[in-house]
Amino acid sequence: MTANPIGLSAAEIAQAVAARKMSALSVTEAALARIKQHDTVLNSFTDVTGDRARARARAIDAALAAGEGVGPLAGVPFAVKNLFDVKGLATRAGSKINRDLPPASRDATLIERMEAAGAVLVGALNMGEYAYDFTGENVHDGPSRNPHDPTRMSGGSSGGSGSAVGGALVPIALGSDTNGSIRVPSSFCGIFGLKPTYGRLSRARSFPFVASLDHLGPFARSVTDLALAYDAMQGPDADDGACATREIEPVTSLVGQGLGDLRIALAGGYFQQNVFAEAKEAVARVARALNVSETVELPEAARARAAAYVVTTVEGASLHLERLRTRPNDFDPAVRDRLIAGAMIPAPLVDRAQKFRCWYRAQVADLFKTVDVIIAPATPCVAPKLGQSAFVLDGVELPVRANIGIHTQPISFIGLPAVAVPVPLEPMPIGVQIIAAPWREDIALRVAFALEQMGVAVAPQPKGL
């Protein structure tokens, strides 16, 4: 009952716990010890919920001893970006201001569903302030750090989620993705991340950013673990007005079906511009493995990215308008200044962006009549250095923050499901997006699983941890 769970996948932990070869409590204690040992470097956790986790683990062990069912994630430690409500904690959402909120009275829906499947919450994770970030840096809590090189960014805004899973502190974490905030940290930290279809997973009792574009989803070190977590969290939820009423469509048993006759193409044009050599190499490796040479164009992708930018800055400004008036000096100044500018965009231009979104969705829907999967870079580069503000591409100096998400924004803008898969380049990994039509997470995960089986997409072990 005391075998070492570190390095095991969530699926392996759950099997061992269910078979009573390992206790949920011993798994929890091992995770808490690893967090204590390594998070001094990674800074991925803002809260460790040790007492709660131990109580939950003991309850799972007691249920097993009584012969009761415990769920497919029995004893699996997980953590959540600190914009998820965790009962008893103020939902800080990476901010200083929200620390004054009363403690949450109830967990977020997705935490409740993970725990109903047997998982054990061990804490809340660092993030960029109010999720308006691609770097994983945070002026209040310090940056979460890259597990493969702590002098580099974890990626944002779910930086702590990427860092904690990439550093193997927990096998599963949850995060949010408005413009790329699951796919970017997955890419930088060398792990798998799923941004489901917009409306697939409930956002109830999570702190919002951009209602039109906010998604929640899981991070893991394997596709099977990603699928297990995703399946545990699916289902309608009246507490999130954007959550679809679709029934649960489980994928875990489908991911191993193989590629079959899936029609796969590379995203061309916009998605092949502004990429460093490492991103080109990662996409090329995936394309070779999948034997893909066809290229498709997502029409007006640059304009889609621009429209996503506009909707984001305006809805973000609207959300924070009163806080900008009353507590401007308690924001990260860079976030505050972006939000104030966002408040000043004329309304007709926002309406145009939302109308363009419908036009673009229809164009891409037509594209999915001819292909099932589109491959694109997740980020234009590997993780930049912490504090780095610019990089030089093709002789042109570009701002880092504004360019990290250029390949993710046109995808989340219309809610397409995408799996970020890690390509283990040396010295730093980088991700590739596997993009499917709306509601076809199963297809994206099938392709990701096939790449994992081929050894092309692998979450590398963190160096020095």
Add this chain to the structure above:
Amino acid sequence: MAADPLDDYIDALANALALPVEDAWRPAIRANLDVSLKLARMVDAFALPDETEPAPIFSA
């Protein structure tokens, strides 16, 4: 140095929205606004059919 035309706009909007804009913040706000407006104009320049619905559609 001549005042940036955006400064008058920023002052007017800050007043209308009761938003504080300290002098030290102005260059960053102006730079952000400049980028956002360029991107918004890029979207605006794309001709859409009059019948196009905006993405958020209310259901009663």
